[in-house]
Amino acid sequence: MRKLIVAAFISLDGVMQAPGGPEEDTSGGFAFGGWTVPHADAGFGAAMRELFAQPFELVLGRRTWDIFAGHWPRVPEDGDDAGLARLFNATAKHVATHRGESLDWHNSHALGGDVIGAVRALKAQDGPVLLTQGSSLLVQQLLASDLVDEIRLLTFPVLLGAGKRLFDGHALPASFALDHGVVSPNGIVITRYVRQGAVETGSFALE
Structure with a gap:
């Protein structure tokens, strides 16, 4: 059994759309692509x-996948991100798509028609952790299907208003424990939450 980790960059109001550049994802008229870039610092890199x-x-x-496939195979071998590019290019990529025949990036595999069933089957196997990047609609499905073991968030000090969000109101209720938390020099709140169990409730009301 292996873990599924959701990793995301989010704004203070929960938007995760197009963190890396102006043309990354302009769907819905999103105009703030690249909103994480001015805040990047040593804590972010670590x-x-x-x-x-x-x-x-x-x-x-x-x-x-389309964004990554258009970027990582093209990173120069002597570029700043060459090490990460080698990792992404070599590792298995499991993709939610109806066009599996067009997955031409090395070691990419379609999850098939039953995406949640396919991810559940992957989790049941032995192997390295399963890690999401971006993929807001898929992540929302995973959260709604009780498949997420860990959430790693980098929360940036910016409000974006509209845009694709990490949480859509359909996540299965669950309790998580804060396993790590730190604030970077530029104000990025870096947190790691691990699944703990069911949601517990109580009351502050006077007897």
């Missing part, structure tokens, strides 16, 4: 290195 230090396989929605 969090990324720690996230990708363990063996992993990627679980991606089709739009995120």
